[in-house]
Amino acid sequence: MEKLRSLCHVSDTEASSLFALIGEVDSDLSRYDMEITRLRDALETLESQRASLKLYRDHNEALVSPIRKLPIEIIQDIFSFVCGDSSYSLQLKADSVSTPALDLAQVSHVWRNAANSMVSLWCNLYVNLVRDEEIGVLEVYESRYIETDAPLDLCIVALDATHEQYDGISWDSDGIALIGSKWKLWSSIVRQSHRWRNITLKGPWSFFCDMSDNTDYNDMPNGGFPMLESLRLQWDPDIHMAQDRHDGPEFLMRFHDAPRLRSLSVPEYHYWYSFPFDQLTSFGSFDGWPCRDIIHFLERSPRIRSLSMHSYVKHSNPDDGLHQLKAPLTSVNVSQYFGYNESINLLKCLILIGLDFASCAQ
Numbered sequence: 001m002e003k004l005r006s007l008c009h010v011s012d013t014e015a016s017s018l019f020a021l022i023g024e025v026d027s028d029l030s031r032y033d034m035e036i037t038r039l040r041d042a043l044e045t046l047e048s049q050r051a052s053l054k055l056y057r058d059h060n061e062a063l064v065s066p067i068r069k070l071p072i073e074i075i076q077d078i079f080s081f082v083c084g085d086s087s088y089s090l091q092l093k094a095d096s097v098s099t100p101a102l103d104l105a106q107v108s109h110v111w112r113n114a115a116n117s118m119v120s121l122w123c124n125l126y127v128n129l130v131r132d133e134e135i136g137v138l139e140v141y142e143s144r145y146i147e148t149d150a151p152l153d154l155c156i157v158a159l160d161a162t163h164e165q166y167d168g169i170s171w172d173s174d175g176i177a178l179i180g181s182k183w184k185l186w187s188s189i190v191r192q193s194h195r196w197r198n199i200t201l202k203g204p205w206s207f208f209c210d211m212s213d214n215t216d217y218n219d220m221p222n223g224g225f226p227m228l229e230s231l232r233l234q235w236d237p238d239i240h241m242a243q244d245r246h247d248g249p250e251f252l253m254r255f256h257d258a259p260r261l262r263s264l265s266v267p268e269y270h271y272w273y274s275f276p277f278d279q280l281t282s283f284g285s286f287d288g289w290p291c292r293d294i295i296h297f298l299e300r301s302p303r304i305r306s307l308s309m310h311s312y313v314k315h316s317n318p319d320d321g322l323h324q325l326k327a328p329l330t331s332v333n334v335s336q337y338f339g340y341n342e343s344i345n346l347l348k349c350l351i352l353i354g355l356d357f358a359s360c361a362q
Helices: 012-063 072-082 100-105 109-116 132-145 180-190 205-214 250-256 291-300 342-349
Strands: 090-092 124-128 152-157 196-202 230-234 263-265 306-311 331-336 357-361
Touching: 072 100, 072 109, 090 100, 090 132, 100 109, 100 132, 152 180, 180 205, 205 250, 291 306, 291 342, 306 342, 331 342
Parallel strands: 090 124, 124 152, 152 196, 196 230, 230 263, 306 331, 331 357
Antiparallel strands: none
């Protein structure tokens, strides 16, 4: 090392010796390289043999696994619990993707057959339309039920991640603008509208207005919703909406053609609604509604038997348009914040002959 750090030159004799030494070292390095290559090949062979042996062991261990003793009916019950009413078999949220049904089907051949034989696993979907790049995942689920007549339970959302997590309605007036390709998920879902059964549509009012311009009604088999039983609509009340408006988004008007619709939930009342009111047997909640709108709704929905209302909004001219109504309600549950009298006004207007249960709170 000292010689390398200095400016001295080696003699010809020393140079000759050094060249001979370098040649010997090169030979030794070559032998080392050959031995390393041989050992690496041997290690790869051993690792491959070990992996094959472990796979063989795992296969044999799987044959004696206790879960193999479970009847296929029990396995399917477990699948139904995982992807049942408390969850969704597909969740395309604004900031995450969850595919429990698909995950279960990839565990084993037996589980895949069990999952594929359960059409209901693939028909309980949560889809946020902001995830348009995930349409391939939706198509995987769609392929499972496309050849059946199984009904679809859907929650279709058009909100960013911040607002999506809240179940209540408190969004900006502009919300999210779904433009261009963002609507291709919607188009795919609308093509199955004849299978919609329990549906939730949630987003800013602009989302509901834009539905009409981004829906090809020729893609809607039967032109309506022949299997629809429950409909829940959520938007921010009073946003972009005039109280005296006499028409609504064309897509919402299509729900009049829903012969099985029995349950409805909307955040506010408008006279342009064209739902089949005379068919309805239940309604979500009249939270924040003015008394006169509830009275008008009940007049149009004679089969409603239960009423739930929470008063927390002060309305102008609360007594306008009020009159007594003989309603066939059997259950009434009302509450209000201190100083808000809509609940009291409502009870004064209702004649309840068949009432079985009543609850009032403040």
